Amino acid sequence: MNNTQSTELLFEISKTGRRCHRLPVCDVPVDEPLESLLPDAHRAAEPPPLPEVGEIDLIRHYTNLSTRNMSIDTNFYPLGSCTMKYNPKRHERFAGLPGFAALHPLQDDETLQGMLELLFHMQEYLAEISGLPAVSLQPAAGAQGELTALFVAAAYFRDKGETQRKKVLVPDSAHGTNPASAALAGFEAVTVKSTPGGLVDLDDLRAKIGPDTAVFMITNPNTLGLFEKQIQTITTLLHEQGALVYLDGANMNAILGITRPGDFGADMQHYNVHKTFTGPHGGGGPGSGPIAVREFLAPYLPAPVVVQDGDRYRLEYDMPKSIGRVRSFFGNVGILFRGYCYIRTLGPDGLKDVSEQAVLNANYLRARVAEGYDIPHAGPCMHEFVASARGLLREKKIRAMDIAKRLLDYGYHAPTVYFPLVVPEALMMEPTETESRETLDAFADTLLAIRNEEPDMLRTAPHTHIISRADEVKAAKEPVLRWK
Ligand SMILES: Cc1ncc(COP(=O)(O)O)c(C=O)c1O
Known part of the structure; x- marks a missing residue:
């Protein structure tokens, strides 16, 4: 086995005293020795046992590791339900521009105007594409978007005094995150059967809808890759009972600009920006799962949202009915940024x-x-x-x-x-x-x-x-x- 195929770990090639760099002696004058600034109880007795290697071995190690992964840049990646499309490299360059990449989220709004403007427009684009006017960019993945939307639904029903709505209906073809999100949000998940043709079984759905139904979560096109043709009948059935319809938007890549969840009756949806709008993903991250909802659900969205005041942009925290934050700062801005570039490029x-x-x-x-x-x-x-x-x-x-x-x-x-x-x-x-x-x-x-x-x-x-x-x-x- 030659060097480039080595399976040895850095720890195994470590040799005491080998280094990639040497730090200069500290030339900042201090009144007390550094050791005395940190109490003994908080100091490790020994230095951490890190591998000691030279630069060339370090570079080879990580370069070789990087070639062991399959990625969309190296291989065809037909992973169903994951939309592993090409991630344009232009977006990486734009996302790396110092005016965006070097921002700190704790900066004052006035110094973040470019980023806030971009996020505001992203909210608008996602509203337009879904046909659902109010957007929160906070959720960091599709699954967190589901959970956030179900918290929004729970807050809405609580506000209306309809606390008997304890059930979330989920088709048996749904992604496992749907029933998991329902349970985490405090609902009982109830399975709705599919027909042999792979669509929601309307008879089973009718039998399960009742005054205790809060939400029906539907994926359309569904995970079998089939468009739920009776979607309008389904959304009408739910609305007649005062329940909400949630669209799992993982499969938006099939319907962009062709139909809109808001138009076929969904009240809430999440996007997987990392799938539909080319955020590089795989191996568990990074993601972005914004949600879009109807106007009457807007007051319950996580605060803050980005708003426009004349020609300025700011974060709106004054949302007394908001479910509160679901993520730090403004969401996974790096992925939202790439999604914005994608939408702007394509139109x-x-x-x-x-x-x-x-x-x-x-x-x-x-x-x-x-x-x-x-x-x-x-x-x-x-x-x-x-x-x-x-x-x-x-x-x-x-x-x-x-x-x-x-x-x-x-x-x-x-x-x-x-x-x-x-x-x-x-x-x-x-x-x-x-x-x-x-x-x-x-x-x-x-x-x-x-x-x-x-x-x-x-x-x-x-x-x-x-x-x-x-x-x-x-x-x-x-x-x-x-x-x-
Ligand atoms: C249909 C469907 N819904 C929801 C999700 C959850 O999305 P995320 O992985 O971004 O949490 C996935 C992920 O694969 C999915 O395929």
Whole structure:
């Protein structure tokens, strides 16, 4: 094994006395020795056991580590429900401009005018795209947006004296964060079944709506990549009972400029700015999950929101009914900034084009994948689709996970597997609009070829990576996060 493939940790190559740098002796005059400024009780007896390495080893170590990740900049990344589209590098340059990047959130509003103006317009764009006029930029991820909107709903019903509304209805195809957010916000999550065609079962929904229903959370297009065609019937049913409709906006990439949640009856929604509007994400962050709500819910939004006074911008804290802050400062400004650049670059026509291309790419890939895999739900699909490896399991004892792991050997990030839960052996694929036809064809050809490989080759994959098949349950339940 040569240097560039070394799996050694920095601690293992550490040699006492090696250094990347030397600090000059402190030349600031002090009245007392530095040691006496900090009481003994707060001082470590020994210096921390940090690795001691030279600069070249340090650089090689981190550069090599960086090449072990799959990223949208290195590989096709069809991870369903995650919208892993290309993140334009221009946005990185803009976000790094010192006038923005070097701001401190505790500066006075008067010295933050550029950033506040940008955030104000971002609020306006998100309101326009959703058809819901009041926006909070604070939530730091989609899941936090869900939770925030449910707190808003709870405050609204409390204010109306409708405290009997304890239930949040959630389709069985929903992302796990939906029932989790409902429970965290103090509601009882009730599952609504899907039809065999993959849409909300209206009979089951009717049976579950009642005077105790607070909110129905719906994802549209849903996680099977299908547009809920009866959405207006659904929102009317809920509104007739005085309940609210929440749109999980993770799948906005399919409908930008084509339809608006506010127009089809949603009262609240979150955005995943990191997905739809190109914030670089993956590996757990960073994210941004602003929410947009109808006017009558605006008083309950987290304070502060950004407002315009003449030609100045400021933070409005005077919101007596607000649920309070859900995040420090103004939200995840770095990701909001990139989203703003994206929206400004594309404009209304460009955003519509994004969704049309995303849907076209998904349907193309769906048709190619259907040459060798089950696709349980009738098309056309929206921006993603769900295939199933159940046929392969029957035929050859090959599972969705085996296909996903083998794809890594061919240089592809795996699709989402085993989600949504309503599809056995699910492989959920979202190509996004930024991929070329050649990439989609190459990926489909690989999937079709893998299908015919020796089953053992698949069951033991990946074969070309530094880490082979990990025990994912153990890794999640007993994570080893320290070197020793
Ligand atoms: C349908 C759906 N809803 C909600 C979320 C939660 O979003 P986030 O990961 O930003 O918290 C996701 C994330 O994958 C999702 O796919």
